[in-house]
Amino acid sequence: MNSEAYKKISSLIEIEENIPMHEFTGFQTGGVADYYVAPTNKNALVGVLEILSEYDEEYFLLGNGTNVICSDDGYRGTVVHTSKFKTVNFNEPNVISVSSGYSINRLCKIVMRKGLAGLEFAYGIPGTLGGAVFMNAGAYGGELSNIVQSATAFDKSRGVIELDNQQCEFGYRKSLFSRNVDLTIISAVLKLEIGDVDEIDRKMTENYVRRVEKQPLNFPSCGSTFKRPVGDYASRLIDLCNLKGYSYGGAQVSEKHAGFIINRSNATTNDILGLADYVSKTVKEMTNVELEMEVRVME
Numbered sequence: 001m002n003s004e005a006y007k008k009i010s011s012l013i014e015i016e017e018n019i020p021m022h023e024f025t026g027f028q029t030g031g032v033a034d035y036y037v038a039p040t041n042k043n044a045l046v047g048v049l050e051i052l053s054e055y056d057e058e059y060f061l062l063g064n065g066t067n068v069i070c071s072d073d074g075y076r077g078t079v080v081h082t083s084k085f086k087t088v089n090f091n092e093p094n095v096i097s098v099s100s101g102y103s104i105n106r107l108c109k110i111v112m113r114k115g116l117a118g119l120e121f122a123y124g125i126p127g128t129l130g131g132a133v134f135m136n137a138g139a140y141g142g143e144l145s146n147i148v149q150s151a152t153a154f155d156k157s158r159g160v161i162e163l164d165n166q167q168c169e170f171g172y173r174k175s176l177f178s179r180n181v182d183l184t185i186i187s188a189v190l191k192l193e194i195g196d197v198d199e200i201d202r203k204m205t206e207n208y209v210r211r212v213e214k215q216p217l218n219f220p221s222c223g224s225t226f227k228r229p230v231g232d233y234a235s236r237l238i239d240l241c242n243l244k245g246y247s248y249g250g251a252q253v254s255e256k257h258a259g260f261i262i263n264r265s266n267a268t269t270n271d272i273l274g275l276a277d278y279v280s281k282t283v284k285e286m287t288n289v290e291l292e293m294e295v296r297v298m299e
């Protein structure tokens with residue numbers, strides 16, 4: 001890193017070096033990141049991003065890493081980890097402002113206790129608010145775009161900006177943020193509905209039980225490896241191609257859920273990406289459907 005940039009960032013926040021990314025990513029694979037910072041508040045997050053942008057330094061925004069795989073060669077830049085930036089404020093009884101590093105599961109529990117409905121679908125998604133907005137995460141018929149009223153973001157060229165729901169350009173597992181990595185989500189305002197605590201709790205538990213029954217939660221993974229192709233399911237197609245249980249190095253197509261690639265035993269990132277490549281080529285050859293990776297690569 002440029003020494004001036006290093007000095008400026010160090011005056012704001014501790015910079016750590018050579019941090020192993022397998023500790024912070026879903027598959028638990030990958031090499032080290034050269035630099036690592038974990039801001040705890042908006043000023044520190046924006047301050048760090050301003051300096052990194054000013055000096056044209058490479059950086060990667062990391063939430064809970066549950067949809068990120070890091071190259072075995074590591075990352076030659078600064079990882080900006082939001083996991084310590086976690087605040088939630090109630091603007092109105094059913095409108096909350098949530099910082100990017102806030103855990104989705106913790107948020108689900110907080111709003112449930114307040115009798116706020118609309119986030120039940122997300123219970124069990126192991127990410128942060130920032131990662132969920134970026135991915136427009138969803139499950140069981142719901143997705144973040146249904147409840148995001150607005151987002152505050154840092155734009156490399158414009159500084160801090162406000163975007164309403166339309167401007168976030170949400171689509172299936174994508175958003176303006178996933179198309180433009182010059183944008184960092186600082187926080188989002190979510191609009192929920194006044195509901196019944198017991199009913200919300202019941203729906204959340206039901207969703208959670210479905211996950212435990214269907215997903216290989218006892219192995220490291222990033223959830224569904226591929227996006228759902230139009231009108232079909234990646235898991236159905238992978239199963240159809242007899243790839244359930246197929247292994248490559250330490251990586252395996254889960255025997256429990258064909259849509260999940262898992263780190264079965266000491267897999268490397270190369271094993272996982274190699275298997276994902278094999279799966280998508282086989283599915284293309286046998287069904288003529290193109291699978292698109294949902295997992296984001298840090299390299």
Ligand SMILES: Cc1cc2nc3c(=O)[nH]c(=O)nc-3n(C[C@H](O)[C@H](O)[C@H](O)COP(=O)(O)OP(=O)(O)OC[C@H]3O[C@@H](n4cnc5c(N)ncnc54)[C@H](O)[C@@H]3O)c2cc1C
Pocket residue numbers: 026060061062063064065066067068082100124125126127128129130131132133134135136137138139177183184185186215217221222223224296
């Ligand atoms: C067991 C399991 C089950 C899962 N189930 C689901 C599911 O049901 N539905 C679903 O949609 N997903 C699911 N996922 C995938 C994943 O949890 C979601 O995509 C989640 O929203 C990612 O959040 P994260 O904080 O971990 O983001 P990360 O994995 O850290 O990051 C994902 C992407 O978002 C970017 N990003 C993160 N924070 C910011 C920010 N503040 N500003 C800008 N960019 C940012 C990163 O650079 C990266 O490109 C599952 C994963 C696992 C392991």
